[in-house]
Amino acid sequence: MAKALFVVVFLLVFGNVAVVTHTAFPPSLIVDMVNIVLDNYCSPEKLAGLKEAIAAASSNTEILNIPDGESLSRVLSAGLQTTISDPRLQVSFEPDFVPVVAPQMPAPEQLVAMLQHAIKLDVLEGNIGYMRIDHILGEAAADKIGQMLVDLVWNKVLPTSALIFDLRHTISGDITGLSYIVSYFTSAESAIHIDSVYDRPSNTTTKLMSMATLLGERYGTTKPLIILTSKNTKGIAEDVAYCLQNLKRATVVGAQTAGGSVKVGQFKVGDTDFYVTLPTAKSINPITGSTWEQTGVTPDVNVNAEDALAAAVKIVQLRLQVPAIIEGSAALIADNYAFGETGADVASKLKGLLERGDYSMVVSKSGLEEKLSADLKSLSGDKNLKTTSKTPVLPPINYTPEMYIDLIKVSFHTDNFENNIGYLRFDMFGEFEEVKAIAQIIVEHVWSKVVNTDAMIIDLRNNLGGPTTAIAGFCSYFFDADQQIVLDKLTDRQSGTSTELQTLTELTGPRYGSKKPLIILTSGATAGAAEEFVFIMKRLGRAMIVGETTSGGSHPPKTFQVGDSDVFLSIPTVHSDSTLLPAWERSGIAPHIPVSAAAALETAKGILNKHLAGQN
Incomplete structure (x- = not known):
């Protein structure tokens, strides 16, 4: 070296x-x-x-x-x-070097005057405290003017709902002040190992702990705390930011800090006029096992230093809304989620996460929504219980008959395989009233091509669902007209009602009937209304299911606004009757013949070809 x-x-x-x-x-x-x-x-x-x-x-x-x-x-x-x-x-x-003489501790009155000049305080709109400190006092100074510091500075920000701690201009300080600052934002119940400082000349390591006793009250552990940084934030100020950041007590907003040192020494080189300045001590964080020195503190929210205050205010405003948003979400889920027992359990656990502080570090609305969605999925096992956006209602499109025909040709795929095996694929279910209005066109351009086959394959491997209102009508084509069959019983948690889904007595076009073989193809993408159709046909023994376990979706969820916020929840409110088969919601439907989605069609054709050959 x-x-x-x-x-x-x-x-x-x-x-x-x-x-x-x-x-x-x-x-x-x-x-x-x-x-x-x-x-x-x-x-x-x-x-x-x-x-x-x-x-x-x-x-x-x-x-x-x-x-x-x-x-x-x-x-x-x-x-x-x-x-x-x-x-x-x-x-x-430095041939004209003048040794630096440590200044004597100023009188208390002088210290107070210096502090009033060096510390800037404000209370922003929304009861957000703002405190800028350009020099961090050490233990000796704090002991000398502690009570005056509490009276003149601390008590003015203590009643605020959140605090923005501005260290963008802090380039000096005393390491012994670290424990004082951190302790005001942590709990008094147990001592916390804040930092370890290794001093090379003495070859000693000092563990810095939080303090059990402080002058004045603590700010607490729950109110939002934002620390502002810049490339000029240096030394002990970096240590303060890094410690509180890794304790998950503060969010750092601004620019990467300077990457200074907790202690720097200057040494004369022999009898020359040369001097070596170097860091003689280093900070080792007990949580990360690493340090902020040289590299600096990386902000949680990286913005230009001059924009940091505005960014911090937005974060605080969001965090002050978080408790109401989480509690409101819990109430909506408890009252409306399709499975009442699960809804109550999710609501309780969600409020527990809030109380534990799991939402105390969110920095953006998108981050809040992402975390809330992840928690709801984890707690419920339902990927359809999540945050969503408020989708504007689009005006209806006035289709001409020609446009409907073109749309149907694109939406449905038919074929006729050997041994007169029909093939029908469509990738989404439509609203009943819309389908009813164009039923005759569908019969002429789609259904007529497969209704007279000796067996049929319905391909739902790419069907993502849609409204379930047309399910009863579609199912009815595969049963006979001489008896009405209960297909499913739907329970609507929001309204507290149950509805029987039955086959229809009147249909547009001929039925396929209940006797001819029917195979439904599924994949892990088969979801929602498509799963409801598969569930019914498997439950009633009307079709063989070939492919993969379905997605485990839900009946179409409803959108709920959380209080007065701009956060919206997608909540499934309806579930199928699971007295005869396990519920398909959340877990999906297992096929009779499990094969990969890619192999499902050939497998189905093989089964039907063998069956039809045996009949002949």
Whole structure:
């Protein structure tokens, strides 16, 4: 690694600077510099091999021919940064260096004046608190003016419904202030391991814990907390953001932070005017096992820093609506979901997720809807119980007879296979009144082509469902007219009514009857109304089902608005009679002959050909 350092340095130097015959700086410069790094750099694991190369470095005098200190310091900085892959290491040339004297703690009155200047407070519309802090106080300062800080600052934001914590301009702070800040947003019941800080010079690791006792009240664990960041957010401010982000207590909104350090030291290189500045400590988060240093804190919502406040306000406004949306969703499901017992269970568990804080970190309406849909599916086992959009009602289309004929030709596919086996495929069910109006056209252009066959294959492998109002009529073609048959019993949870679905006594065109063989093809895509048809025909023993287990959909769900929000739920409200067969809703219908959807047609043809050959 050290060799890499000197190769980089060599190329940088001799690509741009002429070589002279004497060295301008002492040969020990590089050795002393490397020793400082070895003894103080926060990540010693990245320095493997550096120590062994010090001897070689002492003889590498070419670099010392650079005639001025500032040029040499830039080359040395570049070499260190490239070798260790850390841009925080800096070498400077400071002949007029003045040691930094730690300032004395100001008097309380001066501290308060400084705080009032450095902290900006506001209460935005909707009782949203806003607090900007440009310097994070340490333990000593907090102890000295803690009560005044509570009275002048904290108590003004404590009553707000949500808080936006602006760290976009925070470039300084004291690591001992981390526990204070984090503790105000966590619970007092148990200590939380917030951070671990490894200090290289002392070779010690300090565990930072949340505090059991604080001045003033805590903000709590449930009210929304947003932290704003920018590329200027640095050091302890990054640690605050990273800790609260990984505790799932705050959402970070803004730009990637600077990637600074919890502690930086500056060291004089021997008796020269060169100084090495480097991170001497590092933060290791107990949750991620990683750090924000060098890479910075990645925001949960990445926007330009100047747009972060507006984005945060939108997030808070959404989160303040979330409890009402979740509770309203639970009530709608409990009152309307087709299976009452399941609906009550889903509603209870959904409110439990809300109380547990599962919805506390949503950042957008789409994210809320996506999570709510996923939770409803998980809790109910029903993919049709979900959020949906409010679909506008489209005006009816006035079709001409010619347009209907063209539409029917596209929507239905017929064929006649060997041994007079009819084939009928359609991929969606229509509304009864619409179908009734064009029944004669369907009979002439579709049904007449298959009704006189000796057996029939109905292909529903691509049928996605549709209204179930035409199911009774379609089923009726496959039963005789001399008796009326109860096809299914439908229970409507919303209205609290039950309806018997029966065969129709009058039909347009001839019936296929109850005697001729009938096979229905299914796939995992067969859904909704198509499943209701398959369910009835299997239940009454009228058809053989060949293919795959169906989708496990539902009767057409209804759309419900959740309270006054713009969130809508799709809720199945009707279920079929499952006293003779298991309910097809949620689980689908198993075929008599399970084969892949691709093989279903050939399998059905083989079965019917064999059957018809046996009859002959």
